[in-house]
Amino acid sequence: xxxxxxxxxTVTLPAAGAALDIEQVSHAFDIxxxxxxxxxxxxxxxxxxxxxxxxxxxxxxxxxxxxxxxxLDKPKAGxxxxxxxxxxxxxPSRVVVFQDPTLFPWRSVxxxxxxxxxxxGILKSQRQRVDDALDLVGxxxxxxxxxHQLSGGMxxxxxxxxxxxNDPKILILDEPLGKLDSLTRITMQAEIxxxxxxxxxxxxxxxxxxxxxxxxxxxxIVFSDRPARVKADIRVDRPYPRHxxxxxxxxxxxxxxxxLGLDATW
Amino acid sequence: xxxxxxxxxxxxxAPRLSRAPLLANWVRESGVGVLASIAWVAFGxxxxxxxxxxxxxxxxxLGIAAFVVAAVALxxxxxxxxxxxxxxxxxxxxxxxxxxxxxxxxxEVATAKFAWLPLPFFPPPQSIVEVYTDDLPKLLDSVFAxxxxxxxxxxxxxxxxxxxxxxxxxxxxxxxxxxxxLRFIGPLPATAWLPIAFFTFPxxxxxxxxxxxxxxxxxxxxxxxxxxxSVSNAYYDVARTLGAKPSFLVLKVAIPAALxxxxxxxxxxxGSSFAVLVVAEMIGVKAGLGWYLQWAQGWAAYAxxxxxxxxxxxxxxxxxxxxxxxxDRLLVWQKGTVKW
Ligand SMILES: Nc1ncnc2c1ncn2[C@@H]1O[C@H](COP(=O)(O)OP(=O)(O)O)[C@@H](O)[C@H]1O
Ligand SMILES: [Mg+2]
Numbered sequence: 015x016x017x018x019x020x021x022x023x024t025v026t027l028p029a030a031g032a033a034l035d036i037e038q039v040s041h042a043f044d045i046x047x048x049x050x051x052x053x054x055x056x057x058x059x060x061x062x063x064x065x066x067x068x069x070x071x072x073x074x075x076x077x078x079x080x081x082x083x084x085x086l087d088k089p090k091a092g093x094x095x096x097x098x099x100x101x102x103x104x105x106p107s108r109v110v111v112f113q114d115p116t117l118f119p120w121r122s123v124x125x126x127x128x129x130x131x132x133x134x135g136i137l138k139s140q141r142q143r144v145d146d147a148l149d150l151v152g153x154x155x156x157x158x159x160x161x162h163q164l165s166g167g168m169x170x171x172x173x174x175x176x177x178x179x180n181d182p183k184i185l186i187l188d189e190p191l192g193k194l195d196s197l198t199r200i201t202m203q204a205e206i207x208x209x210x211x212x213x214x215x216x217x218x219x220x221x222x223x224x225x226x227x228x229x230x231x232x233x234x235i236v237f238s239d240r241p242a243r244v245k246a247d248i249r250v251d252r253p254y255p256r257h258x259x260x261x262x263x264x265x266x267x268x269x270x271x272x273x274l275g276l277d278a279t280w
Numbered sequence: 281x282x283x284x285x286x287x288x289x290x291x292x293x294a295p296r297l298s299r300a301p302l303l304a305n306w307v308r309e310s311g312v313g314v315l316a317s318i319a320w321v322a323f324g325x326x327x328x329x330x331x332x333x334x335x336x337x338x339x340x341x342l343g344i345a346a347f348v349v350a351a352v353a354l355x356x357x358x359x360x361x362x363x364x365x366x367x368x369x370x371x372x373x374x375x376x377x378x379x380x381x382x383x384x385x386x387x388e389v390a391t392a393k394f395a396w397l398p399l400p401f402f403p404p405p406q407s408i409v410e411v412y413t414d415d416l417p418k419l420l421d422s423v424f425a426x427x428x429x430x431x432x433x434x435x436x437x438x439x440x441x442x443x444x445x446x447x448x449x450x451x452x453x454x455x456x457x458x459x460x461x462l463r464f465i466g467p468l469p470a471t472a473w474l475p476i477a478f479f480t481f482p483x484x485x486x487x488x489x490x491x492x493x494x495x496x497x498x499x500x501x502x503x504x505x506x507x508x509x510s511v512s513n514a515y516y517d518v519a520r521t522l523g524a525k526p527s528f529l530v531l532k533v534a535i536p537a538a539l540x541x542x543x544x545x546x547x548x549x550x551g552s553s554f555a556v557l558v559v560a561e562m563i564g565v566k567a568g569l570g571w572y573l574q575w576a577q578g579w580a581a582y583a584x585x586x587x588x589x590x591x592x593x594x595x596x597x598x599x600x601x602x603x604x605x606x607x608d609r610l611l612v613w614q615k616g617t618v619k620w
Contacts, residue, residue: 084521106523116514120536120613130522132532160613180522 031216039092067227070237313357319381433492445504507541
């Protein structure tokens, strides 16, 4: 019921998700003259508003792919498109939340969230959006605190608000909950789903936790070892909110773990 | 059972014991104040009791002033509870008042009264007071000249150093050209330029300003540069994905992140520019506290030298206090900064 109401609301919102096309992208790093191939012919097509989780062995190239989507780096081969237009540089319609919150320690919580609007020169007329974003993550009362006064979970919420204030069309999450304790993590997973349903942005989530991927995403992509190739592309057709004990999800989880080379005995 | 007897003992014991803790408390809080008062009375008496061995005009006034300090110390600490924060501050400093009173008494006796220390070189306290009252105009002129010279040179050096540091840290091309020059000239003590500076510059004042700026600029440049260079790339990535242009990256990311380093540079620059200031005033500029020291030495006016040294140290310490106050204001976001 709640989910249906939230979905009805997204229809009226202007900033919906964008389509993302990753076409035959390969990438490599130069390390002391030698080439280290990291992505090998990766093609993924993401529908507007989809929630895609990326899973893969550590060091296979997931973060590298996200940096390419964000436009922070250029691929050695292949193209990336957001709604038909080629991605060549960073743009606030594609915002990244990293594993470390990387809040600017010299700015208060409010000023951190205001960063994007300030950088684009529209803060003066749109201050309300900063307050709204802080309300959204439940940190309005901490607006004047400095980052060193926040807990890990609160800091990551601020980082989320700092991304959301720009009304991104694609939200890029690079293991955003990786360093949080399990209770905070479960709470924030629910918050992320709620925000996604409300705002309708396309979401790309890197995680190392198969269960997290299955609770959150409607599509899970599994990568091979470095250089990363798409090994499996799995639909998760289950309504939200999802239950961790769901046998359908447990079955998918077993499949995914065996794809990752972990033959699940549990 | 046992809990009952315990509380009984406390209840009956409390009123009997209360006088002793009260007295102990009073001694702890006001005892040092009384001692301070005694020390300053001793200083006052040491001024007035014996005849001076020399001819000084301020002995009597100094003695009276010491008694006034003694009275303030006594009433200020005993009645601190009625004086708010001033009373608390006085109480906290009372041990220092004791030490100071004792030191002045010893100094007075050892110089003005019995001349245990050789006289012209170790002037008594009243002769230094005499300098402050009788030579005040010249001293104030010197203070003004020193502050003016130091402030001008320091501000120029800090500004140029900061801008250079940011440019080297930000731009590879600027770094290519400026870095070698910096390595070649920077480590040279600024005073080594003195002889050349004094005949190439139009005035000794502009020469000294240049040298002070040089002494300030080097540490400020190096530390600003290293501050900008050590800013984590993650900050730039975040700002860029949020739509930041290069100017935003410099002004709102690199500079604020480097600011703690910049203040270390400003602090070091302040120290080395003081040294240059005094030497420049002694050698070339015919004004300022350095020059006053030199002049006093020429006339064997030792009291004037001590008087000028005290003023100089207050000024230098004041400048550093000011710098730290500015830093604390700008860097409130840092935790655990050192208190000066
Ligand atoms: N800037 C870089 N320069 C050189 N090598 C890099 C760079 N960034 C990542 N790598 C390498 O590329 C590989 C993939 O990294 P990454 O994308 O961060 O993996 P993960 O899937 O764990 O996020 C790793 O072996 C890493 O060492
Ligand atoms: Mg990673």
